[in-house]
Structure formats: C-alpha cells, structure tokens
Amino acid sequence: MNRKNYFNLLLVTLFVALNFSFTQAQTGVIKGNITDETGIYVPGAEVMIPEINKGTTTDFDGNFTMVEVPEGTYTLVVKYMGYKDLDKEVRVNANQTLDLDLVLNSSTTTLETVQLLGGGLSAQARALNAQKNRLNITNIVSTEQIGKFPDANIGDAVKRIPGITMQVDQGEARNIIVRGLAPQLNSVTLNGSRIPSAEGDNRNVQMDLIPSDMIQTIEVSKAVTPDMDADALGGSVNLVTRSAPEDFRLAASVGSGINFITDKRILSGSFLVGDRTKDGKLGFMVSASINDNDFGSDNVEAEWSDEFEYNTGIQDAEGEDILKSVDVNPYASAFEIRKYLVQRVRRSFSANLNYDFNDNNSLYFKSMYNWRDDRENRFAYASEILDGEDIGEDDFTITNNNLVRFPAEAERETKGGIPGGRIQNRRLEDQRMQNYTLGGNHLFGNLKFDWMGSYAKASEERPHERYISWETEYMVNNGTNPEKPLQTPVSDISSSDFELKEITEEYQYTEEEDVNVFANFELPADFFNQGSGVVKFGVRGRFKDKSRDNNFFEYSPESGFENMSQTAIVVKDGENFLAGKQYRPGFFTSPEYLGSLDLKNSDLFGEESVQDEFLGENFKVSEDVYAGYVMANQKLSKKFSVLAGLRVESTKIESTGNEFDAENPEEGFTKVSDENSYTNVLPGVHFKYDLTNNTIFRFAWTNTLARPNYIDLVPYRQIDDDEISTGNPDLDPTTSMNFDFMAEHYYKSVGLLSGGIFYKHLNKFIYTNRADLDDGFELYKPFNGDDASIYGAEVSFQRQLNFLPGFAKNFGIYLNYTYLHSKANGIRNEDGDVREDDLSLPGSSPNMFNGSLSYSDKRFSARLSANFSDAYLDELGGNAFEDRYYDEQFFLDFNMSYSINKNLRIFANLNNITNQPLRYYQGVSNRTMQMEYYSQRLTFGLKYDLY
Numbered sequence: 042m043n044r045k046n047y048f049n050l051l052l053v054t055l056f057v058a059l060n061f062s063f064t065q066a067q068t069g070v071i072k073g074n075i076t077d078e079t080g081i082y083v084p085g086a087e088v089m090i091p092e093i094n095k096g097t098t099t100d101f102d103g104n105f106t107m108v109e110v111p112e113g114t115y116t117l118v119v120k121y122m123g124y125k126d127l128d129k130e131v132r133v134n135a136n137q138t139l140d141l142d143l144v145l146n147s148s149t150t151t152l153e154t155v156q157l158l159g160g161g162l163s164a165q166a167r168a169l170n171a172q173k174n175r176l177n178i179t180n181i182v183s184t185e186q187i188g189k190f191p192d193a194n195i196g197d198a199v200k201r202i203p204g205i206t207m208q209v210d211q212g213e214a215r216n217i218i219v220r221g222l223a224p225q226l227n228s229v230t231l232n233g234s235r236i237p238s239a240e241g242d243n244r245n246v247q248m249d250l251i252p253s254d255m256i257q258t259i260e261v262s263k264a265v266t267p268d269m270d271a272d273a274l275g276g277s278v279n280l281v282t283r284s285a286p287e288d289f290r291l292a293a294s295v296g297s298g299i300n301f302i303t304d305k306r307i308l309s310g311s312f313l314v315g316d317r318t319k320d321g322k323l324g325f326m327v328s329a330s331i332n333d334n335d336f337g338s339d340n341v342e343a344e345w346s347d348e349f350e351y352n353t354g355i356q357d358a359e360g361e362d363i364l365k366s367v368d369v370n371p372y373a374s375a376f377e378i379r380k381y382l383v384q385r386v387r388r389s390f391s392a393n394l395n396y397d398f399n400d401n402n403s404l405y406f407k408s409m410y411n412w413r414d415d416r417e418n419r420f421a422y423a424s425e426i427l428d429g430e431d432i433g434e435d436d437f438t439i440t441n442n443n444l445v446r447f448p449a450e451a452e453r454e455t456k457g458g459i460p461g462g463r464i465q466n467r468r469l470e471d472q473r474m475q476n477y478t479l480g481g482n483h484l485f486g487n488l489k490f491d492w493m494g495s496y497a498k499a500s501e502e503r504p505h506e507r508y509i510s511w512e513t514e515y516m517v518n519n520g521t522n523p524e525k526p527l528q529t530p531v532s533d534i535s536s537s538d539f540e541l542k543e544i545t546e547e548y549q550y551t552e553e554e555d556v557n558v559f560a561n562f563e564l565p566a567d568f569f570n571q572g573s574g575v576v577k578f579g580v581r582g583r584f585k586d587k588s589r590d591n592n593f594f595e596y597s598p599e600s601g602f603e604n605m606s607q608t609a610i611v612v613k614d615g616e617n618f619l620a621g622k623q624y625r626p627g628f629f630t631s632p633e634y635l636g637s638l639d640l641k642n643s644d645l646f647g648e649e650s651v652q653d654e655f656l657g658e659n660f661k662v663s664e665d666v667y668a669g670y671v672m673a674n675q676k677l678s679k680k681f682s683v684l685a686g687l688r689v690e691s692t693k694i695e696s697t698g699n700e701f702d703a704e705n706p707e708e709g710f711t712k713v714s715d716e717n718s719y720t721n722v723l724p725g726v727h728f729k730y731d732l733t734n735n736t737i738f739r740f741a742w743t744n745t746l747a748r749p750n751y752i753d754l755v756p757y758r759q760i761d762d763d764e765i766s767t768g769n770p771d772l773d774p775t776t777s778m779n780f781d782f783m784a785e786h787y788y789k790s791v792g793l794l795s796g797g798i799f800y801k802h803l804n805k806f807i808y809t810n811r812a813d814l815d816d817g818f819e820l821y822k823p824f825n826g827d828d829a830s831i832y833g834a835e836v837s838f839q840r841q842l843n844f845l846p847g848f849a850k851n852f853g854i855y856l857n858y859t860y861l862h863s864k865a866n867g868i869r870n871e872d873g874d875v876r877e878d879d880l881s882l883p884g885s886s887p888n889m890f891n892g893s894l895s896y897s898d899k900r901f902s903a904r905l906s907a908n909f910s911d912a913y914l915d916e917l918g919g920n921a922f923e924d925r926y927y928d929e930q931f932f933l934d935f936n937m938s939y940s941i942n943k944n945l946r947i948f949a950n951l952n953n954i955t956n957q958p959l960r961y962y963q964g965v966s967n968r969t970m971q972m973e974y975y976s977q978r979l980t981f982g983l984k985y986d987l988y
Contacts, residue, residue, distance in 0.1 A: 085171030094572030196248030221885030285324025296982025657759025792840030827867025
C-alpha cells in the first residue's frame with residue numbers, strides 16, 4: 042500500500058463511520074470534566090449511571106463522554122479511591138449534549154495525613170485510580186509522584202516501575218529495558234506519537250534527554266491493546282505532557298548543587314504557567330526547564346584473553362616465522378584508564394493548547410523541544426600486548442600459569458574540540474528531539490472520532506571532534522587480580538618517550554524524522570445487554586526516514602611533534618581516582634593545545650580523508666508502516682469485561698549503504714541498496730474480572746513484534762583492522778506471543794497490593810554473530826536466532842501506613858520485585874556451530890527490586906529510595922568466554938522537602954549514595970571489562986506552586 046492509497050482508505054473509513062452513526066437511534070450524550078478542589082484533573086475516575094448500568098472512566102485530563110444515553114433524569118455517580126463519592130442529578134435530552142464540570146472533595150479519613158500544604162490531589166491516588174480502571178495491564182505514575190523521588194530525567198523516574206531496569210550512561214539512566222527485553226524491543230511514545238531515536242545504529246530512545254518535570258504522567262502498558270503500536274515486545278511507555286488547566290496555575294523552581302567527583306556546581310530551574318479564557322474555550326500550558334550539570338567519571342576497561350602467540354625464532358621451509366600458541370590463565374590483553382570531564386546542559390520547552398469549539402468538537406496542539414549539549418574531554422591511557430611476530434620467547438614471563446610480564450604498545454590520547462562558541466575545546470554532542478502534534482476529538486451522534494497528525498525529529502551532531510594520540514612500546518607488569526585489572530610500566534616513562542600516532546578530526550550527524558497520522562472511531566455496541574460496550578476501529582500510518590552522515594580526516598604535521606613533550610601537558614593523577622589510587626591516568630596533551638591547532642592550514646598539516654573509517658557507517662533508511670485494527674470492549678456481566686481485537690501492520694523498508702571491497706581496496710566504496718517488506722497479523726484479548734470493587738483480576742493474550750535495528754538492515758560492509766562488519770537486509774522482525782495474569786487489590790486509604798506472572802515466546806530474535814574467516818578476519822553479522830522464551834513474576838506493594846497510631850501513620854512504603862528467566866535457542870559460535878550452553882536472552886535481568894520508605898506530615902516529607910537490578914547478559918561473544926555481562930546495580934537515593942506555606946517549599950536530594958559504578962564483566966563476574974564511577978550528587982532549591 043502506498044501513501045496515497047492509505048489516505049484514501051482513511052477517508053472512506055471516516056465516511057462509512059459517520060453514515061453508520063447517524064442511522065442509529067437518537068439519544069443524548071453526557072460529557073464532562075472532573076477536577077479536585079484545587080483544580081487538578083482527576084484521571085481514572087469511575088463515572089456511572091446506576092439506573093441503566095452504564096459507565097465510563099475519565100482520561101488523563103479528567104474528561105469523560107457517555108453516548109447513547111436514553112432521554113430522562115438520572116443520578117450520576119463518581120467514585121474515586123481516596124475521595125468522597127459524588128452524586129449529581131442530571132437531565133438528558135434527546136439529540137443534545139450535556140456538558141458538566143464536576144469537583145471532587147478529598148476524604149478526610151484517608152488523605153488528611155498524607156497531603157502536604159498545597160499538594161492538592163494525592164499523586165498516588167491519581168496514578169492508582171487510572172491504573173485500576175484500565176482494562177489492560179498497566180503501570181501509571183503521575184508527575185507529582187515522580188517529584189517525590191530525586192530523579193532529574195525521565196529515565197531515572199521510569200526505573201522505579203515494576204519490571205523495568207535502565208542502562209546507565211555517565212551516571213544517568215538512558216536506555217530502558219522492560220521485562221528483560223532490550224531497549225530497541227520496546228516502544229516509547231510522547232502523547233501517543235512514537236519518539237524518534239538519535240542513536241546512529243539502533244532504535245533506542247534516549248530517556249535521559251527528557252527532564253522529569255516536563256512530563257505529567259508516565260504510562261507503561263505491559264500488555265498492549267489492538268489500538269496501540271504493535272512494536273512493543275517488552276511494553277509500551279507513553280509520556281504524557283502537561284495539559285491546559287481549568288484555572289490559572291503558576292509553578293517555578295530554582296536549584297543548585299554539587300557533584301562530588303569534580304566538586305563542580307549544578308544549576309537548575311523550571312517554570313510552568315497555564316490558564317483558560319473566561320469563556321472556557323481556549324486553554325494553554327507553557328513550561329520550560331534547564332539543568333546545567335558539570336561532572337565526570339573515572340573509568341577502567343580491559344579485554345581478556347586466555348591464550349597468546351609468540352615467535353619461536355624458527356622459520357619454516359618458505360622462510361615464514363613459526364608462531365606458537367600458549368594457553369594461560371585469563372589476562373588483560375588490552376587495558377585502559379580513562380578520565381572523563383563532562384558538562385551536560387539539558388533544556389526543554391513545551392507549549393500545549395486546546396480549543397473547545399462546542400460541546401462536541403475540540404482541537405489540541407502539543408509540542409515539546411528537548412536540546413542537550415554534552416561537552417566532554419576524555420583522557421585515555423591504553424596498553425595492549427605485543428604478541429605474535431612481535432614477541433619472542435624471552436620477552437614474557439609466566440608465573441603459576443599467569444602472564445605477568447610482557448611487551449606492550451602504550452597510547453595516550455586526548456579527546457577535545459575547537460575553541461570558542463559552544464564547543465569550548467571539548468567534544469560537543471548536540472542531541473535534539475522535537476515533537477509537534479495536532480489532533481481533534483469529535484462527537485457525531487453516537488460516533489466518537491479522534492484523529493492526530495504529528496511530526497517528530499531527533500538528531501545528534503558531533504562537529505569538530507578532535508583526537509591526538511601518542512604511542513610508545515615498553516615492558517609492563519600485568520596484574521593478576523581480574524576484578525581490578527592493572528598494567529604498569531616496568532620502568533619510569535616520560536612524555537618525551539611518546540611519539541605521535543595520529544591527529545584526527547571527525548564530524549558525525551545522525552537524523553531521524555517521523556510522520557505519524559491516525560484516526561480512531563468508536564461506536565456503542567452492547568452485544569451482551571450489560572449496559573455498556575463499544576466497538577472501536579481505526580487506521581494508522583507511520584513514515585520514518587533515518588540517515589547517518591559522518592566523515593573522518595587524519596592530519597600529518599609538516600614539522601615538529603617529534604614527541605609529546607613538545608606540546609602543552611596536563612597531568613591527571615590518581616589520588617582521587619574512584620576506581621582506586623593504584624590507577625593513575627598520567628600525562629596528556631592538553632585540550633586547549635589540541636583545540637588551538639590550525640589543522641586546515643595546508644602549510645602546517647597535510648589532510649587525508651580516511652574513507653574506511655566512516656563511509657561504511659553512513660546509510661539512509663526509509664520505513665513505512667501502515668496499520669489497521671478493530672476491537673470490541675464489552676461487559677460480559679456486571680463484574681466481567683473483555684477487550685478483543687485484531688491489528689494488522691504492513692511494513693516496507695528501503696535502505697542504502699556503502700560496501701568496501703577488501704579484495705580490491707583501490708576501488709574504494711560502492712553504494713548498495715536493498716528493500717524488504719512484510720505483513721503481521723496480530724490478534725489479542727484482555728479479560729478483567731472485578732472480584733470486589735477494590736480487587737481485580739486481569740488476563741491478557743497478545744501478539745507483538747520488534748523490527749530490526751536500522752544499521753542491521755543496511756547492505757553495508759565495513760572493515761576495521763581484522764574485523765568485518767556487515768548488515769543483513771534479509772532480517773525478519775522478531776515476533777512474540779505473550780501471556781499475562783495479574784491480581785490487584787486497591788486499599789481505600791490509597792494503596793496497592795498486586796502480583797502477577799507472565800510468559801513470552803519469541804521467534805526469530807536478532808543477535809550479532811561473530812565468525813572466524815579463513816583469511817584471518819573476524820566477521821560480525823546480525824542473524825535471526827531460532828526462538829527464545831521469557832517467564833517471570835511481579836509483586837508490588839505501596840501504602841500509606843495511616844492505620845498506625847501517632848506519628849507512625851505518616852510513614853509510607855513503596856515496594857516492587859520482578860523475577861525473570863529467559864532462554865535463547867539457535868545462537869551460533871565463531872565456528873558456526875549452535876551453542877549448547879544454556880543462554881539467556883541479552884538484556885534479561887533475573888531480579889529487579891525497588892523500594893522506598895517515606896515520611897510525610899503536613900509540612901515535612903522525606904524518602905529513602907533503593908533500586909536494584911541483577912547482572913545480565915548484555916552482548917554475545919563468539920563463545921562463552923567472550924560473552925559480555927552488565928553487572929548488578931544498587932542505587933540508594935535520599936530526598937526531603939519542607940513546605941514553608943501552601944505554595945512554597947524547599948527541597949534537597951542526595952543521589953547515588955552507594956557510589957554505584959557502571960560495570961561490565963567478561964564471561965564470569967570477577968573478570969572486569971569496565972568499571973566507571975560517578976560519585977554522589979547533591980542538589981537543593983526552592984519550588985513555588987500557585988493553583
């Protein structure tokens with residue numbers, strides 16, 4: 042289906058739906074908006090007309106609509122956990138819409154002890170009510186609930202939801218893993234529109250790009266419904282921005298702080314303002330946020346081997362040196378110490394409008410612009426064993442089968458950029474994500490019709506990224522503690538011993554554009570005569586273009602640069618190095634000197650474009666997805682509901698890459714194009730049984746998919762030393778059949794006890810295979826595996842302990858735990874044989890835990906929060922020895938606030954109390970591949986909120 046035919050189908054669907062709606066019996070409509078006494082919207086409220094057994098629930102903006110209501114007078118009942126029931130008499134007239142504005146009052150027996158001054162509606166109550174009344178299995182967190190944790194970005198906030206863990210980058214949560222499934226296997230949307238990715242080679246959404254204070258609600262759907270995008274194997278995360286309020290609202294915050302790793306300052310600020318015109322038709326909400334964070338990290342990395350080759354000094358009949366291979370205990374064949382200095386400036390702006398033309402028609406516009414600058418200097422010392430032809434039998438020492446001394450090639454490298462402007466002698470990573478959405482909600486007789494069109498763009502630009510590196514050779518002592526790998530020179534080495542290796546400058550740009558359009562239609566259809574039921578159907582199109590445009594230049598100085606001592610030197614000692622004082626980064630060329638080099642002056646430097654460094658990575662991909670669905674949401678009895686439906690998605694992909702011919706390198710690169718298309722039929726059914734008003738059972742059977750990463754689909758071929766990387770345009774999407782069961786009990790005093798089990802069976806999951814070629818090259822290529830399975834269980838408990846006496850009633854508990862087990866089949870080793878060892882699916886952490894203990898009275902609140910995720914397989918190697926694992930993490934954070942009055946409060950947060958490092962290990966847990974430390978971060982400030 043092409044785009045023109047798709048839009049024709051959309052128009053025909055709309056015409057048929059409108060015609061059908063006006064042929065139905067004429068009845069009345071009740072619609073309205075529900076807020077609390079402070080004017081904050083009430084999501085997830087139950088709205089019922091008991092006389093005719095008809096009901097619905099409010100959306101995130103507190104709106105509800107009831108169609109096909111017979112003419113007459115009724116009692117409208119609104120129920121909301123933690124609030125007094127509201128009864129209101131209403132009169133419904135045929136062919137008319139009754140528009141209501143309703144206000145709920147808090148129940149003094151449940152909320153008086155847990156609300157802070159100015160807190161309004163309990164954040165926990167809003168989230169749990171919305172979650173309770175969803176038919177599918179969902180976790181919902183509101184922005185005020187997020188604010189009770191010390192989380193600056195949305196990724197750190199999401200990691201506290203059951204079944205979710207996050208991969209960390211520079212101390213902040215970046216990539217989301219839902220129920221053990223890797224970041225590219227999950228869907229992340231903003232107001233229902235897919236967020237594009239600025240990552241060059243995958244579909245990962247950078248969750249640390251979005252500030253937490255810009256989001257109103259986080260909705261995690263672990264069992265998707267047919268009206269949602271199907272590419273969500275683990276789950277779908279929807280971020281909802283703030284909507285226009287019913288009355289004037291103004292809020293602002295200002296803060297500062299310190300990063301203890303650098304003793305540098307943190308600056309932050311935010312504001313939001315919203316109101317509605319006197320006639321109530323036009324509402325707006327504008328918000329902005331900025332965070333300027335000057336920090337860094339201390340990093341140690343190693344690559345491990347259990348054999349090495351040396352030159353015997355004997356030649357064969359053809360005069361070639363004979364090499365001998367020796368098996369030894371695992372040793373660090375390559376070793377690095379890295380010191381990072383980073384300034385991260387995160388800015389965000391959002392403007393949302395909505396306009397009510399009349400009771401039956403409204404439009405909305407939502408927008409968000411996120412812009413993050415990462416300025417980074419990296420100082421890296423590296424040493425790598427000289428083996429093979431470069432090492433003789435007298436050049437190394439083996440003690441107790443440990444290789445403890447050998448010759449190495451050492452390198453010292455400085456990463457920087459040009460001076461001035463926004464770059465400031467640092468590598469600038471400019472990441473941006475913008476989203477603009479226009480939509481409408483309409484009522485034609487009994488037909489509900491909503492539509493949306495959006496444009497989104499994500500980009501990452503790295504201009505003038507410079508490196509200068511120096512090298513030498515010397516003997517090193519190799520440590521034998523695999524948890525703390527260390528290589529040190531046998532004798533003293535100075536900057537004059539290092540010769541220039543290379544000076545380079547590169548430019549990287551990645552861009553992804555998404556255009557989304559959809560239309561949904563909903564009609565009343567009570568098949569089982571239970572008072573309520575709907576049929577919903579719709580169409581959707583998503584049109585994506587992604588490209589990467591990099592280049593790379595190497596510069597040769599015409600004179601000078603005989604050794605490092607001829608440049609300006611900066612020394613990074615190891616006295617405060619968080620990985621241990623034994624690690625001393627040492628001396629490097631200063632970033633200011635690197636930035637001052639006039640590389641474009643041909644009298645000073647020769648310039649060479651090194652195509653094999655970048656052309657293989659450049660690509661263009663177009664991906665068009667056309668989808669249609671139909672589903673019915675029906676009550677089978679007063680307590681039993683079902684949602685069943687079918688979704689069909691058709692995908693067409695066109696890709697262009699560059700291929701390098703290793704056998705004919707003089708021919709350079711050639712462009713190669715390919716295309717692929719497939720269609721997926723995805724049925725699903727959801728059951729909900731209300732054992733009591735507060736105890737609910739849910740079951741779901743769903744089918745989902747995950748499309749391959751873009752770079753994996755590109756027909757490219759890239760050679761780097763002895764490694765060849767290629768794409769695979771013939772990759773199929775990964776599909777999954779999912780079963781979920783969940784039981785929930787909601788406490789009247791605002792709380793939740795839940796538990797559930799789930800199972801996923803994946804087909805054709807994608808992994809990168811490493812194969813040894815006959816010519817000595819290693820080939821890395823993505824393949825479809827056979828199948829994989831994941832099963833697990835979740836338990837969650839959150840409650841205010843207001844049943845306890847005295848001050849103890851002010852305490853609250855938040856706990857959740859997730860267990861996962863996975864198994865992957867059909868993975869091949871470097872020899873092409875299927876691996877027989879019991880392999881888990883990459884990304885599946887077997888144990889995840891969140892917990893917090895809070896205290897809240899009318900002015901003061903404090904919370905101690907813990908987050909744990911177990912170690913898991915991160916990347917498959919050629920065999921079990923080479924597999925890379927992401928180590929367990931335990932974060933402990935503390936935050937507190939004090940309300941000076943109902944509008945103003947002070948706050949303080951202390952993050953990463955445990956100084957948790959990012960750690961990878963190779964094969965076994967005590968063999969460190971990377972350990973990166975960030976230290977603690979303290980922030981404090983003022984928040985003002987006027988309702």
